Amino acid sequence: MGLKEKLHNIKEKGKGKKWLSAYSAFHTFVYTPNETTHSGGHIRGADDLKRTMTNVIIPLIPILIFGMFNAGFQHNAAINGFPEGMSFFSGNFWNLDNLYIGAVKLIPLILVSYVVGLGIEVFFATINKHEVEEGYFVTGMLVPLIIPIDTPLWMLAVAIVFGVVIGKEVFGGTGMNILNPALTIRAFLFFAYPTWMSGDKVWVAGANALKGTPDAISGETILGGLAQGKDLVYSTWDMFYGFIPGSVGETSTLLILLGAFYLLFTKIASWRIMLSSAIGAIVMGLIFNGVVNAGWITEGSKFYDLMNTPYWEHLIIGGFAFGVVFMATDPVTASQTNRGKWIYGFLIGFISIMIRVFNPAYPEGVMLAILLMNVFSPTIDHYVIQGNIKRRLKRLKVQKITIKNYG
Amino acid sequence: MSKDIQIKKGLDIKLKGEAEKVTENAVSSNIYTLSPADFHSIIPKLSVKVGIKLKAGESVFYNKANEDMKFPSPVSGEVVDIIRGDKRKLLAIKIQADKEQQYFDFGVKDAKTMKADEIKSHLLVSGCWSFIKQRPYDVVADTEKEPKAIFISAYASAPLAADYDYVLAGKENELQAAVTALSKLTSGKVHVSVGKNSNSPFAKLNDITLHKVSGPHPSGNVGTQIAKIDPINKGEVVWIVTPQDLVIIGELLLTGKFNAERIIALAGSSVETPKYYKTKIGAAINSIVGGKLKKEENRIISGNVLTGIAQDLKGVLGYYDNMVTVIPEGNDYEFFGWIKPIFNKISISRALTFSWLFPNKKFDLNTNTNGEHRAFVVTGIYEEVFPLDIYPIQLLKSCMYKDLDEMEQLGMYEVAPEDFALTEFVCVSKQPHQEIIRKGLDLMLKEIG
Numbered sequence: 001m002g003l004k005e006k007l008h009n010i011k012e013k014g015k016g017k018k019w020l021s022a023y024s025a026f027h028t029f030v031y032t033p034n035e036t037t038h039s040g041g042h043i044r045g046a047d048d049l050k051r052t053m054t055n056v057i058i059p060l061i062p063i064l065i066f067g068m069f070n071a072g073f074q075h076n077a078a079i080n081g082f083p084e085g086m087s088f089f090s091g092n093f094w095n096l097d098n099l100y101i102g103a104v105k106l107i108p109l110i111l112v113s114y115v116v117g118l119g120i121e122v123f124f125a126t127i128n129k130h131e132v133e134e135g136y137f138v139t140g141m142l143v144p145l146i147i148p149i150d151t152p153l154w155m156l157a158v159a160i161v162f163g164v165v166i167g168k169e170v171f172g173g174t175g176m177n178i179l180n181p182a183l184t185i186r187a188f189l190f191f192a193y194p195t196w197m198s199g200d201k202v203w204v205a206g207a208n209a210l211k212g213t214p215d216a217i218s219g220e221t222i223l224g225g226l227a228q229g230k231d232l233v234y235s236t237w238d239m240f241y242g243f244i245p246g247s248v249g250e251t252s253t254l255l256i257l258l259g260a261f262y263l264l265f266t267k268i269a270s271w272r273i274m275l276s277s278a279i280g281a282i283v284m285g286l287i288f289n290g291v292v293n294a295g296w297i298t299e300g301s302k303f304y305d306l307m308n309t310p311y312w313e314h315l316i317i318g319g320f321a322f323g324v325v326f327m328a329t330d331p332v333t334a335s336q337t338n339r340g341k342w343i344y345g346f347l348i349g350f351i352s353i354m355i356r357v358f359n360p361a362y363p364e365g366v367m368l369a370i371l372l373m374n375v376f377s378p379t380i381d382h383y384v385i386q387g388n389i390k391r392r393l394k395r396l397k398v399q400k401i402t403i404k405n406y407g
Numbered sequence: 408m409s410k411d412i413q414i415k416k417g418l419d420i421k422l423k424g425e426a427e428k429v430t431e432n433a434v435s436s437n438i439y440t441l442s443p444a445d446f447h448s449i450i451p452k453l454s455v456k457v458g459i460k461l462k463a464g465e466s467v468f469y470n471k472a473n474e475d476m477k478f479p480s481p482v483s484g485e486v487v488d489i490i491r492g493d494k495r496k497l498l499a500i501k502i503q504a505d506k507e508q509q510y511f512d513f514g515v516k517d518a519k520t521m522k523a524d525e526i527k528s529h530l531l532v533s534g535c536w537s538f539i540k541q542r543p544y545d546v547v548a549d550t551e552k553e554p555k556a557i558f559i560s561a562y563a564s565a566p567l568a569a570d571y572d573y574v575l576a577g578k579e580n581e582l583q584a585a586v587t588a589l590s591k592l593t594s595g596k597v598h599v600s601v602g603k604n605s606n607s608p609f610a611k612l613n614d615i616t617l618h619k620v621s622g623p624h625p626s627g628n629v630g631t632q633i634a635k636i637d638p639i640n641k642g643e644v645v646w647i648v649t650p651q652d653l654v655i656i657g658e659l660l661l662t663g664k665f666n667a668e669r670i671i672a673l674a675g676s677s678v679e680t681p682k683y684y685k686t687k688i689g690a691a692i693n694s695i696v697g698g699k700l701k702k703e704e705n706r707i708i709s710g711n712v713l714t715g716i717a718q719d720l721k722g723v724l725g726y727y728d729n730m731v732t733v734i735p736e737g738n739d740y741e742f743f744g745w746i747k748p749i750f751n752k753i754s755i756s757r758a759l760t761f762s763w764l765f766p767n768k769k770f771d772l773n774t775n776t777n778g779e780h781r782a783f784v785v786t787g788i789y790e791e792v793f794p795l796d797i798y799p800i801q802l803l804k805s806c807m808y809k810d811l812d813e814m815e816q817l818g819m820y821e822v823a824p825e826d827f828a829l830t831e832f833v834c835v836s837k838q839p840h841q842e843i844i845r846k847g848l849d850l851m852l853k854e855i856g
Contacts, residue, residue, distance in 0.1 A: 004740050028779060032744025036737050036774040040824070040841030041713040042706055043420070043566075043734070045833045046752035046760045048778020050745035052785060052835050055758040133781055175782030175836070266758040270787055336786040336800060385798055389816045396640040 004031060021125040025132035053134040055266050059259030060141050060326070066255055067248035068106050071149045072098030074245050075205040082234075088241045088254070102149075105205050106248060109144040112153050116160045117143070124169045135174030135181070135332070136164070142182035142326060145249025146319065146367075147189060148202035155196070159188045179374045180333045183323075183367050190367075203245040221246050223318045223356065223364055226305045239316050250319035260325040269329035272338060273345035277324040278315065280349025285311025288357055306357040314353050323366035324348065333374040339387075340380040348373045412600065412635045414622030416794040418829055420566040420753060422712065422734075423769045426672035426681040428573050433684040436694035439482045441467050441500045445726035446478065446537065447845075448546045448852060451497050455486045462511040464533055464665025467500050473550060479534025481667030481688040483509040499723070502689075510664035518588040518660050526588045533659050537726070538652035539589075541644050542633065544852045545823035554646040556595035556637050559586070561609050561650045562602040562620045564627030565711040567681075569672035569730045571650050572605050574683065579608045581657025582650070588660060589648065590614040600632045609650075625794065630826040634795045639821045651729045671695070671724065675712075675733040676771040677705045692722040695731055704736040706774045713828035714841070737775025745778065752777065755791060755833050781836040792829040797821065799830050803840060806847030811854055814847055824848075 007027050014020040027033075028050070037044060073093050077083065083092045117140045118132075125132040143160065163185030168177040190197045203221050222234065222244055234244050242252025250256075263269035288307040291297055297304060315321060328334065328348050335344040348369045355365025443451040451468040454477070455461065461480045470476035480502055488501040513533045518526070530536045531550065541548035548554070561571045575582065590597045596616045601607040603621035610617065618636060625631045629647050639645055648656070651669045658666050667688040674681045677700050684695055692707055697720070708715035709725040712732050716725055724731065746759070753770055754760035762770070789799040797818040805813040824841035831840035 004742075008740065024779075028745075031740035031742055032775075032777065033779055034738045034740050035776045035779060036706075037776055038717075039839045040831050041828050042708055042715065042717065042732075042774050043712050043772045043832065044776045044778075044837060045835075046749045046754035046762070046777050047756050047758060047833070047835050048745060048776075048837065049781045049784060049835050050778060051758050051760075052756070054746050055756075131779055131781070135784070173782065175784045267756045267788075268758055268785075331786040332784055334786070337798060338787060338790060341787075381801075385801055385817070388796065388798060388818075391796070392640075392816065392818060395638065396642075399640050399643070 007031065008034070018126055018129070021129065021131055022122050025122060025125070028131075049134045050137075052268055053137045055268050056138045056263065056326070057141050059262040060145065060249070063249045063252060063255045063259060063322075064106070064110075064141070064145060066242060066252050067145060068102030069093055069098045070102065070242060070251055071105050071205045071248065072101030073243065074149075074203075075101050077243075078204050086235075086238055086241070086243050093243060101205060105149050106144060108153055109147070109149075109151065109156060109248075110141075112156050113143045113160060114140045116157045117164055120161065120164045120169065121173075124173060128173075130173070133174035135168070139164075139181045139185075142249075143185050146182060146186050146247045146322065146327075148197065149205045149248055150202040151189065151197075155189060155193055156185075159185045159192070162188045162192075175332055177332060178378075179371055180327050180330050183327055183371050183374075186367055187371060203247075221318070221364075223306075226309065236313070236316070239313070244317070247319055247322075250322040253316040253321045256321040256325050260321075263325065263329070269325070270331070270334065270341050270345075272341040273329050273334055273348075274324055276342045276345030277328055277349035277352075280346035280351075281314055281320060281324075281353050282311050282349070283346075284350045284353035285309075285314045288353070303357055314356070318356065318364050318366065320349075320352055320366045323352070323370055327366075328370050328373075333377065335377040335380045335384075337381050337384040340377065340384045343380050343384075344373050344377050347376075410618050410636055411603075412618055412620045412622075412626065412632060414620070414626040414631060414635075414794045416791060417564075417623035417625055418753075418755060418792045418833070419564070419623040420713070420772075420832070421767070421769045422566045423676040423771045424674050424678055424681045424732075424734075425567055425769075426569065426674040426683055426730075428570070428683065430670055430683040430685055433686040433690065434694045434697065435504070436686070436690040437504060438487065438691055439480075439484070439502045439504055439687065439689035440691070440723040441478060441480065441502070441689055442723060442726070443468065443478075443497050443499075446547050448544070448849065449476075449478075451478070453489065453497065453500070455500070457486050457489055459486050460484070461486065461502065462509045463667065464511040464513065464659075466534060467502075468497070470547075475528075475531045475550060476536055476547065477531065477534045478537050479665050479667075481665075510666065513659060513663045513665065515663045516660045518584045518591075521588065521591070523591045526591055529660075530588075530656070533665055535656045535659055535665070538648055538656060540647045540727075542630070542639055542647065542823060543644070543820035544848050545825075546852070548646050549644065552644045554593045554595065555643045557589050557593050557597045557646045557648065558629050558633050558636070559597065559599045559609075559615075559648055559650060559653065560620075560627055560629040560632055561607050562600050562605065562627040564620075564624035565713055566624070567672070567674040567730070567732055568627070568711055569670070569674075569683070572602070572607050574670040574672075574729065575608050575650055575654065577608070578654050578657070579611065581654045581661060582608060583612050583614075583657070584660040585648075585653040585657035586612060587614045588656065589646075589653075593646070595637075598632070598636050600627075600629075600636075602627075622794075625826065625829060628825055630821070630823050631794050634821060638796075641815065641820055643820075649727060649729070652727065669729060671728070672730040673699065673733075674730060675708075677701050677703065677733040677735055686724065688724065688726055690724045692718050692724065692731065693720045695724065696720070696733060700733055704738070705733050706736050708732045708734070712772075713832065714825045735771070735773040737773030739775070741775075755788060776837050778835075778837055780838065783836050783838060785835045788833050788835065789830040792833055793826075795821065795826065799827065799840075803827070803830075803838070803843050806843050806850075809847075809850060811851060814851060815855075819847060819851060822848075 167184035466477035827840040
């Protein structure tokens with residue numbers, strides 16, 4: 001008896017039992033089920049939710065690996081100084097020492113993310129007797145990528161419990177949530193532990209442990225530095241390639257761009273959201289640049305440095321690119337209508353840069369911008385759909401008038 | 408004023424097993440069956456008992472809500488069995504066919520000189536009213552409401568569908584008589600849609616407005632054509648008749664006989680040699696497919712793969728159907744089927760699915776769902792295959808939470824389950840779209856009427 005038959009027999013035994021949904025989660029992972037159509041059409045397309053979700057994870061893997069190297073690289077760069085003239089394939093970056101430091105830090109974060117998150121999913125699926133949905137596949141991968149490398153594991157676990165239970169399960173699980181679960185987890189971390197999560201402690205591996213010792217290293221992000229009016233030491237290419245401190249996955253604009261191309265090519269993410277977000281950010285950036293050029297704001301202002309950052313540079317620093325490509329495009333929490341997606345995306349870009357400049361306490365605006373627009377996306381959809389409803393009512397009126405006149 | 412209809416959004420599902428344009432006589436069926444389930448929302452009242460002899464066209468049952476609406480026997484013969492289900496629900500009436508068919512004589516009529524009332528009562532008496540369906544609700548037409556227009560789609564874009572130009576060839580006279588008669592029942596027009604490059608017998612007919620249709624499926628769906636030609640508003644009714652049923656109506660007028668004969672396509676990858684067969688409404692499936700299938704576990708469908716009804720060898724050719732499709736069942740597991748690259752199935756994404764590389768390839772699809780039922784997650788894909796000016800997900804969700812006002816506002820009067828066959832096909836969450844819409848329509852019919 002092969003594996004297929006064995007697993008099938010266990011499923012048959014489990015019918016009506018509580019453990020079936022947990023078992024099914026595993027069984028359907030190994031084998032696409034033997035389910036056939038029983039209502040409506042007799043054939044179905046090839047894609048299921050597992051395939052869709054997996055294809056979001058695929059472009060995240062290079063970013064994850066880069067993040068491991070970068071974690072080690074930033075640690076060493078903070079101690080030994082930032083190497084001059086980095087190219088993308090520089091040996092200063094791609095070496096086993098960097099990978100080791102990063103892997104030791106990152107793998108536990110990934111494990112905690114999946115174990116805690118999937119544990120909650122399976123628990124809720126079991127008590128509600130429904131299948132384990134695939135939503136957390138992606139969330140579980142996103143979470144370690146959008147938090148600082150030095151986040152304590154217990155903090156992460158608490159945040160995940162909050163994010164998954166309050167952000168998702170209370171609304172009915174995957175597909176029903178209002179806020180992006182991964183960003184809810186991140187937002188929880190940042191508002192629950194603000195003294196830990198902001199500032200210059202957690203962005204570079206080991207920075208916190210070394211704090212107050214003679215070996216103390218700085219661990220702050222570009223935006224954090226800019227918000228405090230410090231000068232940048234990184235070249236544009238460093239920022240584009242991603243050799244900068246930041247949340248694990250957000251730094252490499254190059255890899256995020258490749259990921260974006262993959263998501264667009266596979267037609268999994270909405271190009272409307274990505275494009276309109278970039279446009280929104282550029283518009284806001286240009287407005288700020290214009291304000292500086294017009295001389296309305298002087299060098300003494302605390303907003304000067306961030307406002308003076310060229311509009312295009314906003315696209316490659318901070319978490320903007322990552323947020324727009326992987327989080328704003330989450331179909332459940334984004335606008336669901338095509339026209340709504342344009343508005344939703346534009347406002348995310350626009351508000352991201354605005355928050356970035358005006359709120360130095362949380363110099364990364366994209367998280368708050370996406371969460372804010374998550375809340376407003378049903379409203380945007382409502383007005384888009386009203387347009388359709390009005391068109392229908394208008395047609396009805398025209399029809400009635402014609403009948404009155406001629407009928 | 409004719410209007411050409413060009414559809415861009417949609418999906419042509421190309422399958423193996425297209426019927427070759429050769430017609431054979433199907434084995435004549437011994438037993439013919441009439442299933443009230445074919446007439447959605449009708450509560451049947453029997454007019455026959457077991458043992459009664461009928462001529463073709465005589466009423467077998469009628470509509471409880473409207474006694475004038477009769478449902479005719481497709482053949483002459485003896486009622487041999489009446490099958491009932493739970494709560495004595497009438498499931499099927501079986502009629503053993505006579506060797507020599509006898510037809511009830513409804514009288515030869517000239518549609519041109521008949522008045523609307525005469526035509527209406529003639530169609531009701533002969534049972535041919537049952538061929539007229541209406542929207543909203545996709546049910547047999549209400550006899551009290553005048554339609555603002557009548558729509559006939561003579562262009563079949565569904566997978567493996569029977570080619571109307573082929574099956575209607577030589578039926579010009581019948582079609583003409585039928586459309587002339589129907590045109591008197593509406594103050595509006597009789598809209599007929601044909602393929603852009605077709606050689607349709609409709610092209611030469613009078614009393615119709617001809618439209619040329621092009622583009623991918625669902626361009627041939629009558630719902631798509633209504634939306635493009637003259638969309639349904641609240642309070643309005645349109646009628647729909649299929650071309651194969653027009654032929655029967657036409658023959659009734661020309662000869663006085665109810666002749667349930669039609670040419671159907673037998674298609675699908677599980678059929679040894681797919682071709683066309685001459686048979687009758689209610690014929691046993693076995694008389695059509697018996698001995699013609701490849702030896703594997705098959706799904707036999709009366710109708711096309713997107714909207715047909717599953718049957719088995721003991722099943723019946725549906726009242727409105729002009730094809731039987733047979734495809735393999737897909738009740739098998741697939742090792743890591745959710746991640747491995749897929750070349751042999753159709754997908755509108757490119758998520759390691761490669762059907763986009765082969766736009767002209769014909770696929771051998773089975774009935775596997777390719778995944779489990781999930782909550783609605785993905786957005787934007789439905790719109791790509793949905794040409795109506797309606798928000799599909801929002802309408803489906805309004806049906807699921809039964810908000811009648813919202814269903815009405817979002818365009819529920821304009822749709823039928825078949826309009827959601829493609830969104831159902833591409834649905835990543837494997838939601839039963841057609842069932843959701845059918846239940847929504849039933850709810851509206853009950854609450855609003």
